[in-house]
Amino acid sequence: MSIRIKVVLVIIPILVLSLLMAGLSSYFFATSGITRIAREFLGFKAEELEKYMLTQWQVLVESGLSDRPEMRSATQEGMASFAATLIRSTTELILAVDGEGALAFSTSPVELAPEDWGKIREVFEAGRAEGFFTLRLGDTERVGRGFFFEPFSWYVVLTEARTTFYQDVEKITTQTIYIVAGSILFASLLVFFFVGYLLRPLSRVVSTMQGIIASTDLSQRVPVEYHDEIGELSHTFNLMVEGLDRAYTSIKNYAMDAVVARRNEMKIRNIFQKYVPQDIIDQFFEHPESMLVGDNRVLAVLFSDIRSFTTISEGMPPDELVEALNRYFALMVDIITARNGIVDKYIGDAIMAFFGAPVKRPDDGYNAVLAAIEMTEKVKEFNQRQVEEGKPEFRIGVGINYGLVTVGNIGCEKKMDYTVIGDMVNLASRLEGLTKYYHQEIVISESLFRKVEGKLPVRLLDTVAVKGKHRGVRIYTVKRExxxxxxxxxxxxxxxxxxxxxxxxxxxxxxxxxxxxxxxxxxxxxxxxxxxxxxxxxxxxxxxxxxxxxxxx
Known part of the structure; x- marks a missing residue:
């Protein structure tokens, strides 16, 4: 979103809010004034009518004629006639309704529906009759005042059509809306073009910057149009480009040296990554001195082996055997490296790997077990192709141990391997051998059981002392689900x-x-x-x- 639009989006809401508040204020003041006049106008008539009706009733009572029906009827007709003299417009209406909802009198012909009587009674029961109320009779919205005339149990209502009082206010409101809308549109256009004029130098700075990026031509400059903050920005930009132009020449010389060094490094990486894990190469280039010493570290060691591989190799031509073995190794290595493991070496058809060096992670043991599970799952997919091609299936066993080992570059000056050694490594190899004895795909040690307990289903197989050891360890098998x-x-x-x-x-x-x-x-x-x-x-x-x-x- 451009700065111009952002400025417009900030200013216009403020302008709209100001005009809206002014318009609403005018509307409410006008409406309030008209309401006060209407209340006083109808209130005066209501007071006059009520005063007259009480006077007529008092005369009837004092004359002792209040019990005679014909005199009561004549008095009621007189009250209706007086109410008619209060009418000043064709839309004004005064009516009286008795307690049964029957129309007692009306200054204009009107049909009082049952729902209209219900509305009138609701106004009186709510105590709003002597105030100023709004009432819809028929199709006309009316405002009015009223009172209850007790001698005849009449509900007397004086009303006027609402448009008589508020029509001009509504016209003014409509005109105000049009004026506000037009003002907003005009102001938006004015602000939009004015902001664009002010920000034109910024656009030129951006255009020049894009040109420099596209062409790397540091000779381009921005014209300084205004002597203000924007002009200062253009001048500063030109100074910056001049500095970059001077630095660029020096950088090219350094870059050439860096390219040569990088090419040499990539050659070394390409040669050795086939033999040395990527993590080891990265650590060598970052900390060459650390590769010359060993380290005692707690990590997971994994051994896997193809069962009855001698029988398999005897039944396959050498080229097919190598192709199948390489495809199998590729699948297994991808799983191990995806779980942050390092493939230490291939021992015939066996794989030795470890998790936790040179980079130590809190979940190395758990990742080693997941890698073993995924290896056994991937072998099943591998065997589908073997069966389709009429070749023997592979069955593997995986043994994993977790404990303290020595890790580092081990060997002689002419041949060294980054590997792990120690009693825990030997035990991992023995655990792989026990997969055949216990007919299980995976066997793990008790130290790894503690790493995966509660995360994966585990089955205790036995407590064994492997060959050459007197102390027994509990061994387990594990599955994903x-x-x-x-x-x-x-x-x-x-x-x-x-x-x-x-x-x-x-x-x-x-x-x-x-x-x-x-x-x-x-x-x-x-x-x-x-x-x-x-x-x-x-x-x-x-x-x-x-x-x-x-x-x-």
Whole structure:
């Protein structure tokens, strides 16, 4: 939106508000004055008529004739005649209505409908009759005054058509609206063109600036038209362009050097990004000195492996095997990097990755588990193409651990890898091996269980001491979501494990048997049901802690 329009949008509402307030003020003052005159005019007539009617009734009473119908009728006719003498216009109307709604007299012919009587009675019952009220009788909007004449129980109403008093006010109001509208239109045009005239130098500044941007020609200048703030702006703009012109020459020299350096950096990146993760390259260029030292860090380590890969490779030609393996690796690496993981290395058909270095994030463990789930899901899509092409399907197992490792560039002067080492890395590799033993796609450690508990469904598999270790760790499997039947199985399994670790083997066996009734192929339930039945017959020693020692990797 241009400045001209903005200025108009600011000024015009102020002008409209001012004219509107003036017009409304005039309207209300005029209406108030006319209302006061109408009230006094009708009030005077109402007082005169009421005074006359009371006088006539008093004469009738003092003469002792108030009980004679013919005298009462004559008095009523006299009252109606006097009311007619008060009429000064053809639109004025005085009428009286008795308590039954019947018309007692009227100064002009009028048909009083039941709803008209209802309106009159409503005015009197509301106590507005002796004030100034508005009333619609038939098709005419009227203003009036009234009073209740008790001797005859008459509701006497003196009215005049509303247009008689307010017609001129309404004409003035209409004329005022036209005048205000015309004034606003004229003022809008005047302000629009005047602001455009004032802002013309600004438009030239913008035009010159756009020309400089389009052509990079810093020799262009803005003419200084006014000796005011806008003229000062033009002069300052010219000084700025002169400074930029001088700086541009220096910048070109520096830019040439920067381009050469950037090209060299891009060559290095293009060469090494095939072998080194992008995060490592970025950290090297930002902090080269940090790449020369190791660091102890808590992170997640992931191992994945294709099951029975030797059998698969024997049944496929080498070129097809390499093509399928490369396509599989591409899918897996995309998932790992999307979850902020680093692919450490390929070990034959296995992948080693870690989450939490060189950049540490609070959800590294959770991201590692999600990556494992997505890898198993993506393999199913991968296998659809394998089946369509008549090639063997891939089955994978993923093991993940979370703990303290040493991370850094490890190797020799001629060959170094940015990698992680430590006991936690070895345990992650062992967990991947346990996926085959427990017939599960994913196995995670207890440290990762604490990271995903409450976020993802988790199933406790066992407590194991991997080969080469004496201390046992609890291991779990995890999924993104469960079907109702799977949810019931996992719930029963976790309850059964609690009974199992408290040596209540017979009760645990019952729960594992219920799982097998739901899914006879559930391997963890088969294994633990068999183990519980064995322990019922031959209980473990008193110092039994539930740890199963693994004799194979």
């Amino acid at each position: 469960l079907s109702p039947r799977q949810g019931e199985i996992w719930k029963l399994h976790n309850e059964g494990m609690e009974l199992y670790y408290t040596r209540r083997f017979d009760e645990a066996a019952v729960l594992f048997q219920r799982i097998l009734e739901l899914d006879p192929q559930d391997y963890p339930a088969q294994m633990l049901s068999k183990r519980c039945r064995l322990y019922v017959v031959e209980p473990p020693p008193p110092d039994w802690d539930g740890v199963e020692k693994m004799l194979v990797k």
